Amino acid sequence: MDIIELQSAVRSVVMGKDTQEEHRIACTRYEDGRVRLRNPHIELMDQDILYHLALGSGSHDLVEMFGDVKFVCMGGTPKRMEQFADYIMGEIGHKLPTGTRLQDISHYSYRYSMYKVGPVLSISHGMGLPSVAILLHEVIKLMYHAKVRDPIFFRMGTSGGIGLEGGTVVISEQAVDGLMRSFYEIPVLGKLVQRPAVLDKKLVRELKALHHADDPYDTITGKTLCTSDFYEGQGRLDGAFCEFSETDKMQFLEKLHKSGVINMEMESLAFAALTHHAGIRSAVICATIVDRLKGDQIQTPKEVLDEWQERPQKLISRYIKKYLQTKGRFMDSYCGSPCVKSPRRFKLVQQESENYD
Ligand SMILES: O=P(O)(O)O[C@H]1O[C@H](CO)[C@@H](O)[C@H]1O
Numbered sequence: 001m002d003i004i005e006l007q008s009a010v011r012s013v014v015m016g017k018d019t020q021e022e023h024r025i026a027c028t029r030y031e032d033g034r035v036r037l038r039n040p041h042i043e044l045m046d047q048d049i050l051y052h053l054a055l056g057s058g059s060h061d062l063v064e065m066f067g068d069v070k071f072v073c074m075g076g077t078p079k080r081m082e083q084f085a086d087y088i089m090g091e092i093g094h095k096l097p098t099g100t101r102l103q104d105i106s107h108y109s110y111r112y113s114m115y116k117v118g119p120v121l122s123i124s125h126g127m128g129l130p131s132v133a134i135l136l137h138e139v140i141k142l143m144y145h146a147k148v149r150d151p152i153f154f155r156m157g158t159s160g161g162i163g164l165e166g167g168t169v170v171i172s173e174q175a176v177d178g179l180m181r182s183f184y185e186i187p188v189l190g191k192l193v194q195r196p197a198v199l200d201k202k203l204v205r206e207l208k209a210l211h212h213a214d215d216p217y218d219t220i221t222g223k224t225l226c227t228s229d230f231y232e233g234q235g236r237l238d239g240a241f242c243e244f245s246e247t248d249k250m251q252f253l254e255k256l257h258k259s260g261v262i263n264m265e266m267e268s269l270a271f272a273a274l275t276h277h278a279g280i281r282s283a284v285i286c287a288t289i290v291d292r293l294k295g296d297q298i299q300t301p302k303e304v305l306d307e308w309q310e311r312p313q314k315l316i317s318r319y320i321k322k323y324l325q326t327k328g329r330f331m332d333s334y335c336g337s338p339c340v341k342s343p344r345r346f347k348l349v350q351q352e353s354e355n356y357d
């Protein structure tokens, strides 16, 4: 056992596993909670162009534009994220200046859409791991340039459920790939790099606790399979190609189910891994839109799908409102590290949330 492992073992006994994780996350950031980049090159650059967001550190005052962000919410489609921005605006009582309306800040990238509602950013990430990974690189850099403190990232999505009624809300405890590995693997300079896909356990519990007894659907936690494909990768029989039988498919789904996987989608692995690598707390919340034990095609009417998609948004909105109502104390007392308990930072967090009362 080397010194780092020894320190880690001592910490996990003294602090408990959750607190140890919180400490690690806090220490990845600067002492005042700002996001720190694990890239020595960025600060040597004259300016940093966030190409796919149509923003840049030279062309925009990113601190002025984004310095008050606390929550970054992502989901697949521009429409969903525009609707969420509208919805959260009503929920937190944020007012736009008279005569203005919500603008897609990244409109001229023609890639992603981004809306800002007070402390909330609502951004579309497209489909699949590469799309969400590119966006995360740029949004994490945006957090750094804007000097955002302790942001929390959410993915609000749709997914295929395994043995779950359509419309069930799943909060992911862990993301795994098609080989049941819990890391995001990419080739870098000809070598495979693996980044652990870790989601914040405490955030999972806090979100689960915000389910209301009278919600007409279940909110459950479990493992999420993240694939690189919607068809063969998720064991569907209805793609353009299929070289396995229905029995093979069912065996695969049963095996997943036995190992605790309850839903499948296509972004959670990179979302968990890249936020974790940046020391950012994150959660993935998806509604199931089909029970894969019963079929492959999405046959549910559009209006019903739209209502199901709103369920993760409601849960996240409850979290954001609770956070803001308790003036930042709700979650920001989470770290045992003196760095994030500094009175100065706590005051800043308080001031920040007072702006949204
Ligand atoms: O509903 P969203 O968030 O777009 O995500 C899910 O839907 C897409 C497939 O239809 C994939 O991107 C999958 O992850």
Ligand SMILES: O=c1cc[nH]c(=O)[nH]1
Pocket: 158, 159, 160, 161, 230, 234, 264, 265, 266, 289, 290
């Ligand atoms: O089955 C599904 C449904 C939504 N998203 C997926 O990735 N798979």
